[in-house]
Amino acid sequence: MPPKKQTEEKKVLLGRPGNNLKAGIVGLANVGKSTSFQAITRSPLGNPANYPFATIDPEEARVIVPSPRFDELCAIYNKTASKVPAHLTVYDIAGLSKGASAGEGLGNAFLSHIRAVDSIYQVVRCFDDAEIIHIEGDVDPVRDLEIISTELGLKDVEFCEKALEAAEKIAKRGGQSLEVKQKKEEAELIKRIIELIQSGQRVANQTWTPKEVEIINTMMLLTAKPCIYLINLSEKDYIRKKNKHLLRIKEWVDKHSPGDLIIPFSVPLEEKLSHMSEEEAAEELKKLGTVSALPKIITTMRQKLDLISFFTCGPDEVREWTIRRGTKAPQAAGVIHNDLMNTFILAQVTKYEDAIEYKDEAAVKAAGKLQQKGKDYVVEDGDIIYF
Template sequence: MPPKKKVEEKKVLLGRPGNNLKAGIVGLANVGKSTFFQSITRSPLGNPANYPFATIEPEEARVIVPSPRFDNLCEIYKPASQVPAHLTVYDIAGLTKGASAGEGLGNAFLSHIRAVDSIYQVVRCFDDAEIVHIEGDVDPIRDLQIINEELRLKDIEFAQKALENAHKIARRGGQSLEVKQKKEETVLIERIIKLLEDGQRVANQEWTPKEVESINSMFLLTAKPCIYLINLSEKDYIRKKNKHLLRIKEWVDKYSPGDMIIPFSVCMEEKLSTMSPEEQEEELKKIGTQSALPKIITSMRQKLDLISFFTSGPDEVREWTIREGTKAPQAAGVIHNDLMNTFILAQIMKYSDMVEYKDENAIKSAGKLLQKGKDYVVEDGDIIYFRSAAGKN
């Protein structure tokens, strides 16, 4: 018999598995966080003043997710209502050296980071004498090290407290399940403390499902997925060159391996955010580049393992967000809890079939309307009608 194919195991993700996940914008003071927040959300909520700690409380806004599939479905159905997917974004106060010990707005900053599911870390790589850098000059590697250091130091503190609590129970002795679990947990926490002391982030390691469960209970800052946004001058962004980029990549490869680096220009994005779509298109064509915002938004969804399904009809086309691997009843629960609790079946059309046939009846006639039960794992792009015992569809 031929050897069985080795099934590649999917990496177990840290964090909560919910669909309404939140991304926080972090970085040192005056690196462009609040201006980026205003640009990506088209919102005036942020306070992009030219002095440290202009943002005291995190500002929140919902960002519409760019989705050609959603646009196509709206074109096919021409619905009365259109509801795109969104990502919730927070503008968090600027961090400073010593934040882990409470310096500046350190305690508030760290508690706000603890409340989000992922991080956009903005790194300044532009020179501007009019915009004060809190450390005196532009040095992105130093800035990366400061933030990495502060988050790691706070995580070491969290982990040591967790280790102390686990030790208390493990020292009781005996063969109870709780004692056994805490003994295993102490080994895990000691491993976490060691990797943090070595300069590594928890999110960039491989963990078993059982270990993920323990790590999630500690709410570690370095366990959150991170995308590094490299804030360039408009000139450097257009020409795709900057003297710091190679060094930044080397640093990320060493201390945050596998995480994405996206160069962008807050200056350019701010200018574009004041224009109409037609004006934006004309401006981008003139300068020969593209906005980085769509990539920034969709990349974070991928980082969080988020996918979409659709509910479509003449009344409404809506894009819903779930985590990959979600089964049909749980996907129904995103719409309404009653749909999950009284789930009967899911009627599913594939997006590719809708693009081909452009008509539900034609899809049914072709035998491509699928009937799926409770064990069906929703696939990205599914168009779904849920049937429930409560009569809600």
């Protein structure tokens, strides 16, 4: 008999499904969080001030995603009236303080706002400035990392204990029903998660089976969100790529958040650049011998969220759309409009590389590079699609 065909287990992603995913900027009070938000979003929103809890309600802005591919396609379709780049939605969330998990300061608001986003930019202060008060009295980034890790972990343990209580209530009924069996497995998983969090680890940095991910997603855990650590340096330290705290931060992240990225940047520099034209900013960076960290900050978060792009191109508009990796053609069409998903027939797909090579729709078609795809087609990063 021929060997049984191996069916590949479908990857289930941590976090909520969907394509409209959001990132939140978090950190202790007075670490440069709101000013970071203004710099990243090039937005006058936010409320930077030299006292704790200047930001109470989360501010929201959309950040344009740097995209050389979008720029190339706009150059090919240079008669287009409209050019719409992809964006990432970013929130500035109230500053955390020690005891937030118990509701101190603005703790409950802070933690509920983190629960509502899909990923975290954690701003860590590494600059000395006597005029900007640190809520803990002095600059110690590893202590700050410990505080946030502890507060998020304590809240997650609280969420887990409630979920465990509900699962065990059904599991204790006994019997051989499928529901009882599932709840017993769920209870065992939750116990493992509690142990993991109490050991100082994050849920997002572990390997889980698709079945386990489905259970974890229902709990909306704070430590299950992808995280990027933004290390806020003085302009001088950023340009010379040196700071006395960086090695200690790396050691902490490697131990407690393995695999997560550390991106040094300078809020004073980015803020200065945000008030310049593109040409002036480029000239300033050239003079300083450095680059802006913002493009990396934005594109890296998209990768963390497993987001990719497809394009729609025509005489009226070039547009870059954001979807999660693994999205099928009808659902990708639904990002444009629900009607396109509900009435989906087929997708005409051109690969980005072919569009760049042939530079003309008719030439692409003549070369046999225009593909027709059905409902089961999984959209690939860079596809140019006509639904």
